[in-house]
């Protein structure tokens with residue numbers, strides 16, 4: 001059974017000794033970062049700060065920060081279990097024509113689970129404040145010393161496309177400016193920003209922010225689903241249980257009923273304010289820039305809510321696990337488009353978009369180049385700054401093998417391709433923000449048909465009969 005809410009998760013993690021309650025008074029201003037950072041780097045437990053200094057709501061950090069907890073949250077044994085049903089999900093939940101498809105599949109339980117369920121009464125509305133809603137009552141973390149202020153770091157931001165009406169959930173951090181305003185940091189490439197661009201100049205554009213719905217729904221806000229596909233459907237699919245949704249009080253949006261807090265409000269097109277700097281996933285501060293201003297119209301919450309937060313920074317951090325969930329969830333989909341792909345690794349040190357190691361079953365000359373070009377054309381994989389393509393026998397999860405073949409097999413002048421295009425908004429190396437260059441490296445063995453006539457050498461390997469013989473006498477050798 002999926003976790004219904006954070007209260008259930010906390011109970012379970014406590015019983016498995018994967019959560020530690022901190023009773024000491026700790027400030028959300030930098031101190032929670034220092035504690036959480038040390039714990040994350042040691043693969044430690046989730047942390048529940050019971051007494052945040054100057055605030056009354058407890059703070060939960062590092063919920064996703066270990067493989068054990070990912071197993072518990074997603075109810076899986078291996079990360080690859082995640083991807084098993086995913087292509088099926090896309091078959092039954094495409095952006096167009098799925099009503100027709102549903103008619104064909106009325107008996108499938110998985111389909112009914114996908115749909116969210118509307119409810120009239122919700123825990124997240126046990127307390128409603130429309131009179132005097134105040135962001136500064138939340139124990140929002142100031143994560144790093146040069147941060148522009150406190151940032152909400154695990155927000156599930158919900159909008160509807162102004163023209164198509166399609167819903168989007170995205171995780172875009174929010175800088176709290178004062179009681180009723182915050183910066184909304186959706187990068188220009190993301191769906192939330194797209195909705196905003198399409199919104200009217202004159203009408204307020206409704207935005208709802210769920211803090212701490214069930215943990216799978218929070219993950220889903222980070223998932224790079226194809227445009228127009230509602231992340232709530234993915235959550236229903238992964239949870240194998242519908243997500244319960246309730247109507248907001250002050251805007252025409254629905255939010256997950258089990259959320260801890262809900263921030264209701266709006267943005268107005270063209271109203272921008274400086275957001276940042278912020279100590280980011282890249283391990284560097286991302287510089288201040290202009291982003292839309294979120295205006296708060298209501299805060300609703302549970303009777304005893306928990307404020308969820310994550311800390312990003314120099315890897316490894318908690319978000320490594322969210323990234324790995326995405327890598328393994330989406331791999332079957334990528335393989336569906338490119339069956340020649342054997343495996344893929346976006347290493348944590350590469351902050352996910354900087355480095356991409358891929359092994360392929362090479363079938364024709366130039367094949368490695370075809371794969372890198374195709375990856376640059378795939379949704380948010382377009383941000384892959386450096387792609388390295390290897391032959392099928394290279395285990396791309398093993399960095400030692402990756403470096404060995406990268407070093408040995410590459411003639412830089414011949415095997416490196418440079419392209420120009422969009423780069424991740426957090427990339428600080430590109431001369432301009434959002435656009436720059438990307439590199440693809442063909443680390444496969446080169447063929448005569450690729451112009452290599454010297455005869456590619458064979459990798460060293462002992463003859464199997466000798467291996468067998470030595471195996472037999474090994475125990476006698478005193479080694």
Ligand SMILES: Cc1cc2nc3c(=O)[nH]c(=O)nc-3n(C[C@H](O)[C@H](O)[C@H](O)COP(=O)(O)O)c2cc1C
Pocket residue numbers: 153154168169170171172173174185186187189190191192221222223224225310312319322380
């Ligand atoms: C902890 C965390 C924080 C994130 N913060 C941001 C952010 O501030 N802005 C942004 O554009 N993407 C951010 N992302 C990445 C997006 O959530 C991700 O690209 C997601 O797919 C966006 O949803 P969309 O495809 O519906 O736009 C963050 C991801 C994580 C895990």
